[in-house]
Amino acid sequence: MPLPVIDIFAGPGGLGEGFCRLRRNAKPVFKIGLSIEKDEHAHQTLQLRAFFRQFPDKKAPKEYYQYLSAQNSMSREELFRRFPKQAKKAEIEAWHAELGKVPRKQVEERIRLALPKRCKNWILIGGPPCQAYSLVGRSRILGSKGGMKAYEKAPQHNLYKHYLNILATLQPPVFVMENVKGLLSAELKQKSIFKRILSDLRRPKNARRQIGRRPRGPLEYRLVPLVRPANAGSEYAEPENFVVQAEDFGIPQARHRVIILGIRSDISTRSAFLKEVRKSVNIEHVIKGLPRLRSGLSREKDGSQLWREAVHTITDTPWILNGEFTDDLRDALFAASTRIGAGLKQGGVFVKGGTAPARYPRWFRDKNLKGACNHETRYHMRKDLHRYFYAAVFARTHGRSPLLEDFPKALLPKHKNVRAALKDTKFNDRFRVQTAGRPSTTLVSHISKDGHYYIHYDPAQCRSLTVREAARLQTFPDNYRFEGPRTQQYQQVGNAVPPLLAFKIAEIVAGLFA
Secondary structure, eight states, X not given: OOEEEEEESOTTXXXXXXXXXXXXXXXXXXXXXXXXXXXXXXXXXXXXXXXXXXXXXTOOOHHHHHHHTTOTTOOHHHHHHHSHHHHHHHHHHEEEOOBTTBOHXXXXXXXXXXXXXXXXXXXXXXXXXXXXXXXXXXHHHHXXXXXXXXXXXXXXXXXXXXXXXXXXXXXXXXXXEEEEGGGGTOEETTEEHHHHHHHHHHSHHHHHHHTTOOOOSOOOEEEEXXXXXSSTTSOTTSGGGGEEEGGGGTOSBOOEEEEEEEEETTOOOOOOOOOOOSSOOOHHHHHXXXXXOOOEETTSOOOHHHHHHHHHGGGGSGGGGTTSSOHHHHHHHHHHHTTSOSSOOOEEEEEEOOOOOSSOXXXXXXXXXXXXXXXXXXXXXXXXXXXXXXXXXXXXXXXXXXXXXXXXXXGSOOOHHHHHHHHHOTTTTOSOBXXXXXXXXXXXXXXXXXXXXXXXXXXXXXXXXXXXXXXXXXXXXXXXXXXXXXXXXXXXXXXXXXXXXXXXXHHHHHHHTO
């Protein structure tokens, strides 16, 4: 019988997906018993994936693929209506609820119902929302009207206590908790938040005593890192030892996150470490085979030829001949302008075609899905099209994304913060190309705001990344559809844990029960 997994603060389900993909002798090692998520659209994504997992491997019905590919007017409601048994199980598994607003006893009861009777071995996973802990989040809150007081009162500081309540009450043998690297340096009332969290996770019942609840019996957890410490003699409890740099383990993205593996003290099995890859996986390895697309033309009439002409007008601008950059870059700009995509489309809910990626083809591809879902481009203003085109050509020529000082003056936005960035070099990479031949930079929820930090490396496409490309960089399988408006889809992808990384963590966790 698969080991039950309870996933809280589940987001779109990246952490749970990785656990569910693990197989031993062709049988699943783990199964989601319950996932809890407050966001409506992320919950819809969770529920759809829960529905998909009700079917045996490679036996999802054709109607599921019709829904993903927008064929035969197959709606979500019709899909669930045709398979009521699986839809009901998915509804029970994926719970739309906000921890802290739903009564604690109701949460504990739902978890107990999700676990088989007399179940001793199960796993708690999840990552409390982390905006207040991230460097950008802290800067935004501290710069607000309330300043430090607003930061100290930010509700995100206490969300991990819902994790503690479950640990203290239901005492899972193992837990996995994920959060942003900024947690290491975050302080509250001049005390380290991370050290407090570590202390609370080691002895969750002591933490419950501090918040006014009576503990019962001893309970302790060993907190172990997933990455082998660089210094063999260093203590596992050192905060930096809990940082996982995803690109070191085959993820095509430079994503650095705090991940804590907690093992109940009565379990004597030793944990293993994640295995580093010899050669990193780069962005081209996973997104190059997706159908090529153009961006849209914003604030003026759009069309494939009109878009192409709008991008091509960069060669007629005075600054391209005024000596602001090298002859090599100028020649590269003119050469690339002759290859601007002709006849490319913007994509959509589903785009037919594409080829298997160079890396992890069996992980990503599904032979029943004849294309890519969530693969639609944004609209960009003509000026931004020129900036994206220039930036992509610069990156191809110099092997790095340009900084603001590398742009011709005519292409710089006329904003006060741009002048400030040029002066003190803060945030001077606001037009960031995801450079070919390297893992991408960290995908965060800000990708939903604009595409400036996520420019495609191919100048012929002249655009920012699509949701599907971002999902590939996060290692979501192609048959994993994200629900809701496109902005919310980007947010879901940016906030998720890469499923392939979660899969490798699941292998370690499975070894604890072997």
